[in-house]
Amino acid sequence: MARQRIYFKWEIPSTVVKIVNSICADYDRREKIIKYSTVTGAVLEKSIELNAIVDKALEDIEPGIRKEIISDIAEGRGYYRSGCSVIMEKNAYYRRRRKLVHDIAVTMSLI
Numbered sequence: 357m358a359r360q361r362i363y364f365k366w367e368i369p370s371t372v373v374k375i376v377n378s379i380c381a382d383y384d385r386r387e388k389i390i391k392y393s394t395v396t397g398a399v400l401e402k403s404i405e406l407n408a409i410v411d412k413a414l415e416d417i418e419p420g421i422r423k424e425i426i427s428d429i430a431e432g433r434g435y436y437r438s439g440c441s442v443i444m445e446k447n448a449y450y451r452r453r454r455k456l457v458h459d460i461a462v463t464m465s466l467i
Contacts, residue, residue, distance in 0.1 A: 368458060372466045376457045379464075381430035383410055413459035417452050425453055 386403040389395055395403075414422045421440050428438045435446045461467045 367454075368461055368467050372461050373457060375466060376460045376464075377429055377432070379406055379460065380410065380426050383407060383426055383430070409460060409463045412463060413456050416459070417456060421452075425449075425456060429453065429457065 383406075386407050389400065389403045390407060393400070410426070414426070417425060421443070424439045428434070428440070435441050435449050438449065440449050458467075
C-alpha cells in the first residue's frame with residue numbers, strides 16, 4: 357500500500373477534520389432525506405441543519421467545482437485524483453478545500 361501524501365498541516369485538530377469529513381461524506385444521503393421526506397421529526401431537522409451548514413460554506417467556492425470538492429473530501433481523494441485537477445492548480449485546490457473544512461468547523465462551533 358502506498359504511503360499517503362501530506363501536503364499541508366491542518367491548523368485545526370485532526371479529530372475535527374475527521375468530523376467534517378464525515379459530515380461531507382453523508383451530504384448526499386441527507387439531501388435525499390430532505391428531498392423525498394422519508395423521515396420526520398428530529399432526524400429531518402438535523403439533516404436540514406447540517407446540509408445548510410455545508411451549503412453556506414460552499415458559497416465561497418466556484419459553483420462548477422462545489423460537488424467535486426465535497427466528493428473529494430468525502431472519499432479522501434487528493435488533488436491528483438480529483439476532477440478539479442484539470443481546471444485548477446494544486447495550491448488553489450488545497451486552499452479552497454482547507455477553507456471549506458475550516459468554515460464548516462467554525463459554523464458547527466467545533467473550533
